[in-house]
Amino acid sequence: MWPVNPRGCWTLFVRESHRFMKVKMQTIVAPALTAVLYLMVFHYAMGERSVPGLSVPYFDFLIPGLVMMSMLQNAFANTSSSIIVGKVMNVHIYLLMAPLSAIEAIAAFLAAAVLRALIVAAVLLAVLAPFSSLGFQHIGLILFYGVCGSILMGGFGIIGGMWSKKFDDMALISNFLIMPLTFLSGVFYSVKQLPPLWQQINAFNPFFYLIDGFRYGFIGVGDTNPMTAIWVVLTATIVCMVACWYLWLIGWKLKE
Amino acid sequence: MVEFALQVKGLTKSYANGKQALKGVSLEVPAGSFYALLGPNGAGKSTLINILADIVRPGEGSATLFGHDLFADRAWCKRRMGVVPQEVAFDPFFNPREVLKISSGMFGVKPDMAWIDELLARLELTEHCGKNTRQLSGGMRRRLLVAQALVHKPPLVILDEPTAGVDVELRRRLWDFMRELNAAGTTILLTTHYLEEAEELCDHVTIVDKGKVVADRPMRELMREVAGRYLWLSYGESFVLSEDDEVALAAFQPRTNGRGVSLTLRHVEGAASSFHAAYEAAVTRFGPPQDAGIRQEDLEDVFIRLTHEHDEQPNADQTKVNA
Numbered sequence: 235m236w237p238v239n240p241r242g243c244w245t246l247f248v249r250e251s252h253r254f255m256k257v258k259m260q261t262i263v264a265p266a267l268t269a270v271l272y273l274m275v276f277h278y279a280m281g282e283r284s285v286p287g288l289s290v291p292y293f294d295f296l297i298p299g300l301v302m303m304s305m306l307q308n309a310f311a312n313t314s315s316s317i318i319v320g321k322v323m324n325v326h327i328y329l330l331m332a333p334l335s336a337i338e339a340i341a342a343f344l345a346a347a348v349l350r351a352l353i354v355a356a357v358l359l360a361v362l363a364p365f366s367s368l369g370f371q372h373i374g375l376i377l378f379y380g381v382c383g384s385i386l387m388g389g390f391g392i393i394g395g396m397w398s399k400k401f402d403d404m405a406l407i408s409n410f411l412i413m414p415l416t417f418l419s420g421v422f423y424s425v426k427q428l429p430p431l432w433q434q435i436n437a438f439n440p441f442f443y444l445i446d447g448f449r450y451g452f453i454g455v456g457d458t459n460p461m462t463a464i465w466v467v468l469t470a471t472i473v474c475m476v477a478c479w480y481l482w483l484i485g486w487k488l489k490e
Numbered sequence: 491m492v493e494f495a496l497q498v499k500g501l502t503k504s505y506a507n508g509k510q511a512l513k514g515v516s517l518e519v520p521a522g523s524f525y526a527l528l529g530p531n532g533a534g535k536s537t538l539i540n541i542l543a544d545i546v547r548p549g550e551g552s553a554t555l556f557g558h559d560l561f562a563d564r565a566w567c568k569r570r571m572g573v574v575p576q577e578v579a580f581d582p583f584f585n586p587r588e589v590l591k592i593s594s595g596m597f598g599v600k601p602d603m604a605w606i607d608e609l610l611a612r613l614e615l616t617e618h619c620g621k622n623t624r625q626l627s628g629g630m631r632r633r634l635l636v637a638q639a640l641v642h643k644p645p646l647v648i649l650d651e652p653t654a655g656v657d658v659e660l661r662r663r664l665w666d667f668m669r670e671l672n673a674a675g676t677t678i679l680l681t682t683h684y685l686e687e688a689e690e691l692c693d694h695v696t697i698v699d700k701g702k703v704v705a706d707r708p709m710r711e712l713m714r715e716v717a718g719r720y721l722w723l724s725y726g727e728s729f730v731l732s733e734d735d736e737v738a739l740a741a742f743q744p745r746t747n748g749r750g751v752s753l754t755l756r757h758v759e760g761a762a763s764s765f766h767a768a769y770e771a772a773v774t775r776f777g778p779p780q781d782a783g784i785r786q787e788d789l790e791d792v793f794i795r796l797t798h799e800h801d802e803q804p805n806a807d808q809t810k811v812n813a
Contacts (some may be wrong), residue, residue, distance in 0.1 A: 238565040245595025324579035329637070331543045332596040335566035431599045468668050490505060 242337035247330075250346030254312055261350060263391040265308055267359045269300045273362060277421065285424050290453050292364050298449040299421035301358045302391060306353035306416050306441065309393040310408070312347040317395025318404045328489060336483040337475075340392065340475065346387025348381055353382060368452055376451035377462065382471045383444040389474035396487045419445050425457045440470040494554070495521040495646045495677035496542070501551035503537050503701075511537040512549065513701040519694070521556070521645075524672045526692035526709070527680045528789075530797055534679045534808065536576050536700040539650045543573040550578045555646065561727040569597055573640035576650040576681075580623040580631045588813070589634060590641045597642035609637040612667050614660065629656045636664065640671070647671065665691060689789040699797045709789075716796075717787040721768045723779035724750035726748070735775055742768050750779065 237243070256260040275295060280292045320326035329339060362368075369374060390412070398404040419441035425433055436442045443463040450456035450463075482488075496519040503512040519525045529535050540546035544564060553560040555567040556670065587606065594601040610616045614631040618626060627632065637654055637730055649668075653661045665687065672678050681686055688709075691762055696706040705712060721742075725766065731739075731746050742753035742764070753768040763785070772779070787795075789794045 239596075240599040241598045241600070242596045245592055249584075249592050249593075252588075256583050278648065288569075319582070323582060324575075325581050327543070327545050327575055327579060328547050328581075328596065331568065331573055333565040333598060334596065335565065461670050485547065 237338055238335050239333050241336060242332055242334045243277070244286055244376065246332075246339065246342035246344045250262070250312065250343060251349055253316060254346070254350050261308065262353055262357055265304045265354050266361055269304050269358050270361060272300055273297065273365075288357065288457060291367070294453055295424070296422065297362050297366055298452040299445050300362075301355050302379070302445045302448040303316065303416045303421045305380060306383050306387040306444070308354045308395070309347040309351040309387040310412050311352045313343050313388045313415050314398075314404055314408070315391075315396040316343070316427050317392060318398050318401060318440075320487075322400065330485070330488060336479050339479045340389075340478045340482055343392055344385050344388045344475070344478075347391065348384040351384035351388075352380065369454075370452060371454040372451040373461050374451075375447060378464070379444055379448035379451060382467045383441075383448065386440065386444070386467070386471045389471075391480045392478045393474075393481060396481055396483050399487075402437030408419060414440065414446075415441050420457065421444055421445055440466055448480070460488065493521040495519045495523070495609035496539070496553070496555055496679065498542075499551055501538065501541065501553065502549035503534075503541060504549055504713055508810050511701055512541075514551065515698060515701065515703055515704060517696045517703065519586060519646075519679055522672070523626060523679050524668075524692045525675055525677070526695040527679060527681045527698065528685065528688060528695060528793060529681075530696040532700075533698045533797075535698060536650055536697070537701075539576075539648055539679075539681070542571070542648065543575070544568065545575075555748045565800055568643065569599075570644050570646060572642065572647045574639045574647075574649045574652045575636045576654075577656065578628060578635065579629045580626070581633065582622070582624050585620050585622055586615050586626070586630075586634050586637070589623065593760045594641045595778050599642045601641075604642075605643070606637075606641060609640055613637050613664070615627075629660065630788035632634060632656055633660070633664070645675070646677045646679065650681050651683065652680075661687075664807055685790040686788065691706055695789070697718065697793060697796055705792075710793065713789065717789070717792045719787070720752045720785045721754040721755055721765060721772070722750060722752045722783055723769075723776070724781040725771050725776055725779055726750075739771055742771065751776070752785075755784070756804060760765070 241346065244471055276296055283292050284290060285292055285300065287297045315324065320329065354394055394404060394407045398407070419436070419439055425436050425442060443466045446456045446458050447463040447467060450460050499512045499516050501512050501516070502510070502667045507691055515534065515538060517527070527535055527538070537546060541548045542560065543809055555570060558566050567659055581592075583593065587610065590606045591601040594606070607616070610619050613785055614639065615630060618630055621633065623631065623688060631797045632652065636649070636792045639647055639649070653664060656664065667693065668678055680688065680692060685757065692709050693704065695707060695709050696703055705716070707716070727749060729746055729749055729751065731744060731751065736744060739751075739753065745752045750770060753772060755768060769782070
């Protein structure tokens with residue numbers, strides 16, 4: 235339950251980090267390329283228009299959203315793919331046999347997910363920022379939302395990986411839950427453009443706060459109060475971490 | 491007083507599908523021993539090992555490892571245990587050297603590169619240590635599992651069918667390596683389908699069948715007291731035992747295969763062998779044989795007999811086999 239093996243925790247973190255770096259074309263370069271394609275398409279489709287209600291160029295509005303969406307999707311992919319591959323290949327037994335506490339196992343998985351998300355974000359910003367007038371107005375908020383978002387989605391990836399029995403189950407979660415949630419949380423548009431009902435529904439969507447808060451860190455304006463967003467995101471992140479820890483502790487769907 | 495590497499008491503396990511895999515298994519593995527855990531497929535061996543390895547949740551019962559409560563102090567116990575699982579599992583992202591470094595670190599031990607190189611060499615993986623595990627053959631992957639179990643130098647090594655799919659020559663070298671480790675003080679608990687290996691290597695044997703222990707003896711004692719010895723006498727074709735023959739030789743449980751007779755030799759502690767009496771009785775009834783000899787049951791015969799006896803007593807309680 236409590237930390238017992240710091241070296242083991244560090245080793246698992248290094249293993250998880252090496253794992254995604256070994257396939258960096260798939261884990262780093264491909265997401266960056268996808269984001270650039272999105273940006274090109276929307277740039278030409280939207281022209282020089284500003285975002286209604288926010289008075290910022292659409293390009294500057296879109297970039298933080300795309301970066302955050304990529305971070306969330308990559309953090310989810312890192313933990314979920316590791317656990318489902320482990321289960322399918324039966325390698326997860328080595329995690330169970332190792333003298334690692336639940337806290338250490340979860341911490342290592344989440345830290346690697348955050349690292350991958352930060353690397354993806356850095357690559358995306360390095361590629362996209364020169365084409366915009368994007369600033370870094372609140373660097374602390376950018377890091378807060380970036381790290382919390384990655385932990386939250388890394389945690390969802392752990393839970394999804396534990397729940398899934400086969401790759402198909404994981405594809406179900408990824409395509410029918412994660413992808414729509416991240417797409418519909420204000421990456422491409424301001425939620426003020428949505429009908430009132432959808433705006434109210436969005437108030438219960440933590441991804442909306444993550445993306446909006448992250449964007450606020452760059453452009454200084456957003457759809458919601460950044461202080462409210464901090465509490466929502468912090469609460470969601472802590473609840474997710476505790477859930478991961480507890481499920482790992484009891485060996486949910488891992489041990490018979 | 492004997493120190494035990496592992497003590498299991500009354501361990502049970504029922505799976506969600508209702509299958510009762512373990513029905514109160516108890517065993518004691520002395521520290522430094524080479525211990526065989528045998529049983530037919532589905533007997534509960536792997537369930538027991540998987541419970542010890544923390545892959546499967548235990549039911550009732552207790553277990554201690556070098557005196558520590560296994561279920562209460564998992565981390566302490568796991569550091570002192572290396573398990574070779576029955577199913578081949580390999581991490582598809584790394585090569586054997588990386589896998590061993592990771593395994594070592596996961597057990598809280600700084601990777602000892604000299605030991606890792608020795609393991610790779612002893613398990614004949616050195617020339618493949620730069621290949622991704624996906625490129626290894628089944629036998630190589632299985633040897634890598636053995637190396638993973640040994641990389642943190644545990645005092646107790648549990649091998650669940652480690653030689654399945656490994657060719658004869660490599661198997662022999664693997665067992666030489668295990669003997670060396672055992673001689674250096676490592677306790678080894680082994681399950682195998684190659685019973686002659688268990689007979690050759692192990693000094694103690696526990697046989698489980700249908701989730702229960704059916705024999706638990708030092709190997710030498712089991713072979714001396716439980717493994718039968720038979721005197722066979724050949725008389726050529728068309729040999730038939732009459733009812734009178736059966737009665738006269740009843741003390742030797744005579745059996746015929748149509749060409750001669752086989753008589754069971756009793757072992758009584760401290761008494762002379764019954765060989766002479768059996769031979770005399772046969773010669774008195776049938777005359778001198780064309781050929782004769784003594785056949786000693788091996789572990790495989792004992793194993794089949796004990797698990798067969800257990801089949802015939804499905805409700806019998808866990809019993810120790812008495813000679």
